[in-house]
Amino acid sequence: MNIAEYNGVWVFAEQRNGELQKVSLEILGEGRRLADELGVKLTAVLLGNNVACLADILGEHGADEILVAEHEELENYTTDGYTKVLCDLANERKPGILFIGATFIGRDLGPRVAARLSTGLTADCTSLEVDVTNGDLLATRPAFGGNLMATIACPNHRPQMATVRPGVFSKLTEKKENYNIEKVDVHLEASDIRTTVLEVVKANKDIVDIGEAKVIVAGGRGVGSKENFELLQELATTLGGVVGASRGAVDKGWVERDYQVGQTGKTVRPTIYIACGISGAIQHVAGMQESDMIIAINKDESAPIMKVADYAIVGDLNKVIPEMINKLKESAETEEPLVCRI
Structure with missing residues (x-):
């Protein structure tokens, strides 16, 4: 050659x-x-x-x-x-x-x-x-x-x-x-061509492309259960965003694989990325570290995700997230929504 x-x-x-x-x-x-x-x-x-x-x-x-x-x-x-x-x-x-x-x-x-x-x-x-x-x-x-x-x-x-x-x-x-x-x-x-396409059948699923989302609220094993992801969904809806997940949450069946962020999932670059109950393994961080703003919520203040985050909140997400939702709703009622100002 x-x-x-x-x-x-x-x-x-x-x-x-x-x-x-x-x-x-x-x-x-x-x-x-x-x-x-x-x-x-x-x-x-x-x-x-x-x-x-x-x-x-x-x-x-x-x-x-x-x-x-x-x-x-x-x-x-x-x-x-x-x-x-x-x-x-x-x-x-x-x-x-x-x-x-x-x-x-x-x-x-x-x-x-x-x-x-x-x-x-x-x-x-x-x-x-x-x-x-x-x-x-x-x-x-x-x-x-x-x-x-x-x-x-x-x-x-x-x-x-x-x-x-x-x-x-x-x-x-x-x-x-x-x-x-x-x-x-x-x-x-x-x-x-050794194969023939007989029919193309698309899955009847309403899947949101998290790669295009401006706000992502992602959960990991620390969320605890599939039911607790409803809280993350409420926060995401309040912010006009979508829910994402780490591989751990996907492997447990709490979230569909289409919403997985990380090395074996999707790479995302939202304006705001909120990591809830995510430890911060390098495989996950590789898929979201280019986010404009990273907010981490975790009970463990020494978790790797806390070092990556712009804002690290140490606490129980079941208490922190409802408080965030209340403050956001109050902000939306009185002035321009907080997410727009950010």
């Missing part, structure tokens, strides 16, 4: 049912920074059927170039179909770096593409840097159960690949105006 032939930063732009996934736009924001440091182009790769209308969004969010690959066999995601098209493009155009979102689709697609391209893959990254002297990607991810952060490089193979966790990076705030859209030829037959 002649590494000198490979350059440019690529982002797989994941879409589902014609809607771009926010993680792709977040990666474009970070990819823009890395591409500028390396002095190379940032390319978004969009796969699907009748999805060309999404290309402008990718350009406005940082891409210099958008490659649009449309085919009827790409209507629904299949590992075989998407892998073949993405690998064909990578072999032809030789990107130096390829990023994929660490979603259900990305975690399936990334390893298959890496194996077919005979390169490495760093999964679930939370930080990305580049060595401008040689173009090496320095991808950082939690390791050993989240007890330390490992920075991984792949100096001898290209493209360098990484899957990136949703919610870790921010989208560009200013729209980019100059970009190029190119429709590429897709060589794909039905026989290339």
Whole structure:
């Protein structure tokens, strides 16, 4: 492999049912920074059927170039179909770096593409840097159960690949105006795909995306029971927010996994994060430490979460939270709601 032939930063732009996934736009924001440091182009790769209308969004969010690959066999995601098209493009155009979102689709697609391209893959990254002297990607991810952060490089193979966790990076705030859209030829037959999508059935659940929430009231094992989460829900409703949970609470069945925050859950960046009965294990903190304001409520003043918090309240959450709710309601009746002022 002649590494000198490979350059440019690529982002797989994941879409589902014609809607771009926010993680792709977040990666474009970070990819823009890395591409500028390396002095190379940032390319978004969009796969699907009748999805060309999404290309402008990718350009406005940082891409210099958008490659649009449309085919009827790409209507629904299949590992075989998407892998073949993405690998064909990578072999032809030789990107130096390829990023994929660490979603259900990305975690399936990334390893298959890496194996077919005979390169490495760093999964679930939370930080990305580049060595401008040689173009090496320095991808950082939690390791050993989240007890330390490992920075991984792949100096001898290209493209360098990484899957990136949703919610870790921010989208560009200013729209980019100059970009190029190119429709590429897709060589794909039905026989290339070993599986057939018979039907797509969506779960009939009203799930709130905690990654978009401005206020999150999260509970851990210290909450004590599923019934006690109703108190957290009341506080969240008063603040106009949503309820989250640590893995401990989810494992006990008190809260659905969709609301789990942490290394094995979702990464969130709310304006206010209230941690109730959460010890503050590094696996959980990794998913919420970028919150603008962290308020911790815990009986144990020496709990790790208290050191992370901007405001640490030592006490029984069953007494503290009702008092907070009363004060918030009083504030709302007399003046601008407290959460707006914060």
